[in-house]
Amino acid sequence: MTQQPVSPALVSALAPEGVLRVSINLGNPILAGRDRASGEPAGVSVDLAREFGRRLGVPVELTTYDRAALSVEAVRADRADIGFFAVDPARGEGLRFTAPYVLIEGGYLVSDASPVTGNGEVDRAETRISVGSGSAYDLFLTREIRDAEIVRFPGAGPALAALRSGEVEVAAGIRQLLEAEAARAPGVRVLPGRFMVIQQAMGTPAGRGQAAQDLLAGFVEEMKAAGFVAEALKRHGIEGATVAPAG
Template sequence: MISRRSFTAFLAGSVALAALPAAAQAQSSLERIKTSGVLRIGAVADGAPYYQKSVADGSWRGFYIDICKKLAGDLGVDLEITETTWGNSVLELQADKLDVFFGLNPTPEREKVIDFSGPCFRNAFSLVVDEDEQRAAWEDFNNPETRIAVDAGSSHDSAVTRHCPDAQIVRLKSQSDATASVQAGRADAQCLVLILALTLVSKNKNIGKVVIPSPGDATTSNAGFRREEDPAWKDFVTGWIEEQRQSGFVRKAIIDNMALLGVTEEDFPEGFDI
């Protein structure tokens, strides 16, 4: 655990304001968090299991809420949660309304305007298939007889295109359209990242099961930051995340919050790894 003393030492080693010219003395995110005693994060109200806001009392839960609470606690500061959307989170980071936003994939477009931590976890590409399906490798699905539904232009689309170029790739407008295609028998499988696939199967017990085809392939979920000259805050959070991954805290937070959606640890398919 990162103590308040170690955080203070890290801060002291990261800045030397007295040696900087006046123009360079704008307060960095790391300094602002320390001096204000507040960590500002964004959260998405309907983003379960990542984030979820209670309609009844306005309280928050989700595995990124648990992770941010621990980050604030380890820093010895208060946590301030601002409701946002996945789409607006980048803009709010740029506007310095948030200190960090967890749950972004570092796409080339986003990397042009904000900075990212290392991976919080790896979200494996998986397939939702019929309960009797025995195939377990991407190459087994890579044939003209197999129809795989995806939401067009998504990371799911890219994954299937990489691994199953010979399959019939059924590109549809949205994830729900792809799900409907499987349910109607117009597709044999739907590609989704694991967290979404498990959530889908939990809500639709009759749709089938989740497999992680081999060889494993995954996208990442990362923390995003406002771009600034001093990398101290980004570097600090990146190191902290790696500690929490190694300790098993991130994995436990994910599994515990998936349970809120009816997904137990036993429901995670063989090959689950963060």
Template sequence: MSGTGLGDLERQQFAPHGKMRIGIAFGKSISGVWTMPDPETGEPVGITVDLGAELARWLGLPFEYVKLASSGEIIETANQDRWDVAFTPVDADRKKVVDFTTDYYLGDSTYLVHADSPFRSVKDVDLEGVRVLGVENTATIRSARRTLMNTTAEGLNSLEDAIERFRRRDADALALGRESLMGIARSLPDTRILDDHFHATGTALAMAKGKAEALELATQFIEEAKRDGLIEKIVLSHGLSASSVAPSGSRS
């Protein structure tokens, strides 16, 4: 992809402190939004790491990553001058806080359950007394709570805590995006992922409100990156399916 020129206003909106600060969800798996540490260097690895770097190159800006505990924390800090661009799943609540580009990734959320669990579908999980865990302030846990009629989902502050409690069998089901669960399941062999889902949405680049000019450029970048095959290349490089790349113009 060829780069683009920035005017003074766009430069100020993308990098008000000189570097573009890229907010990333830093955890223990890779998905359309989650990143994880490189086992040797500890540096973040994932789709949003690569996509953020490509955006900075396209804009001709220096950049740095801001590691946050979840997409929920990304949204919580949107107006605290912690980051300039970030990547999160889209939902109606988040649209009240930030503005989004078009989607770059489509995904669904479901449950990870123990291998000996009787649950075969998301409806089976919705029983009184079933213990469901997720990450607080994420689109996934909000959707789980909306769809669970007979039990409730407990949200924890970090993905690591949720995984550990599930591993200790202090929960019957772990609610998360499917791609994240696929990575987690590889380290938890006595588990399985339910085939159906309770939530599906797109993931997009987010910016604080009031940056219309920069948002327009960021949307242009996302659409060019889909059309030129860059996003597909990044997604495949992390072992995820090219079918998850959002189509041209997709908005959630």
């Protein structure tokens, strides 16, 4: 694909240490995980990070985190130059997001014995909903849930385990992860439909300047339009996530 030259000033704004420091969230396996053979980070967000580093003409340094909240904080605190996370108003302070590059559905998991059959039945008194603390769906449900209790766990794994152990009545999460959990062992089922669409975007510290933010935003739009994101999803065998429309 055609590459427009990036000015030295913009390269310095986005990679002030001469290397592009990238925050990668391994808590969302739709976008990143570890290669089974090498153990190195791999996935759609990793591919985008390496391509952006190539555009800037600088090496790429990946730092991985097990939870989205930790990945977000690394960028907000200027320990990383770019990151990959869901757009949410609660994350806006100190960060600037691009338009989303991938859309992912958020859903609910319940036990087979649960009388709940639809998403609209979840927000009720005496219902406990487990979430990964600081995740996009945690932030969303914190704003939207009125009667149910939100119970936070350090990641998706413990949140799903809480449902099977009976600590909660509902587990919220990325739909693909819930479907995988339901397929892993009997006893739970995914409610039909979705309660939110998670918009996965790139972000950079707010202090990097408008020109740097515009460059990153333009990169995301080009990667969507050129088919890079779609090809990466296919290459990594990701199903259920869709390329976001033009921003």
